[in-house]
Amino acid sequence: MPLTHLLALAVLQGLTEFLPISSSAHLILLPRLLDWSDQGLAFDVAVHLGTLGAVVVYFRAELWRMARDWLGSLAGRGLTAEARLAWAVLWGTIPVGLAGLLLKGWIEQALRTPTVIALATLGFGVLLGLADWAGRRRRDEYSLGWRGVLAIGVAQALALIPGTSRSGATMTAGLALGLTREAAARFSFLLSIPVIVLAGGLELRDLATAGPAVDWSTLWIGALISGASAFACIHLFLRLIARLSMWPFVVYRLVLGGALLAIYAP
Incomplete structure (x- = not known):
């Protein structure tokens, strides 16, 4: 892969993974629009693991408290707010885990x-705008009950459709449930961790047996670059989202989806 392609794709992944605009769609579309060779699933996995490192480092203090109190709940020491949040992240991962196991091959082929990306970009962009406009935005992520967690988990499973955006779908569901923008974003970011771990683990298992065809140096560089850009993106997004609202991303999705339909629709 040429260095310019590597840099562009890695930075693109880092900037779009946690924004509600679909990183997978951008990784599919950029090579097609510029007539580049497809970067392959190995590179996609590497840059996703880079973003995993970014979110773990950014939320390291919260993750430590969640892990400590979750283990305490298993030991019978009761459910603290952090333990409930940890359980919410785990339960919210089940729908996408089941959907991924059952539908992964069909989704990648069909x-x-x-x-599909254009229609998903448009449709879920409209839903994001409605949720941001109508949501009460009074609750934080610690207030989620099991029904809310299940709803956000199902929304995350729908994001297996390219163009939907995992972060966009989960933030949309969170806003519809009355979470503040910051709370919806934080829960979405935390919810990304087990999903990326599970998906990346399955692909890494395949890559480990792929032999010399895998260019590991390219994968490492891509992971590091995507991780650095993702860390910066998380920091800026959480600082600015209360003032910006979701509407810049809604407008971007509508423009992008309309342009794609104009270019690719039969």
Whole structure:
């Protein structure tokens, strides 16, 4: 892979993974629009693992408290707010885990097309705008009950459709449930951790047996660059989202989806 392609794709992944605009769609579309060779799933996995490192480092203090109190709940020391949040992240991962196991092959073969991406970008962009406009925005992530966690988990499973955006779908569901923008974003970011771990683990297992065809140096560089850009993106997004609202991302999705339909629709 040329160095310019590597840098562009890694930075793009880092900047879009946690924004509600679909990183997977951008990784599919950029090579198609510029007539680049497909970077392959190995590179996609590497840059996703880079973003995993970014979110773990950024939320390291929260994750430590959550892990400590979750283990305490297993030992019978009761449910603290941090333990409940840890359980919420785990329960919210089940729908996407089941959907991924059952539908992964079909999705990769049938849905990685510009038309599907365009329709998902438009449709879920409208839903994000409605949720941001109508949501009460009074609750934090610690207030989620099991029904709310299940709803956000199902929304995350829908994000297996390219163009939907995992962060966009989970933030939309969180806003619809009355979470503040910051709370919806934080829970979405925390919820990304087990998903990336599970998906990356399955792909890494395949890569480990792939032999010399895998360019490991390219994967490491891509992971580091995507991780650095993702860390910066998380920091700026959480600082600015209360003032910016979700509408810049809604407008971007509508423009992008409309442009893709104009280019690729039959």
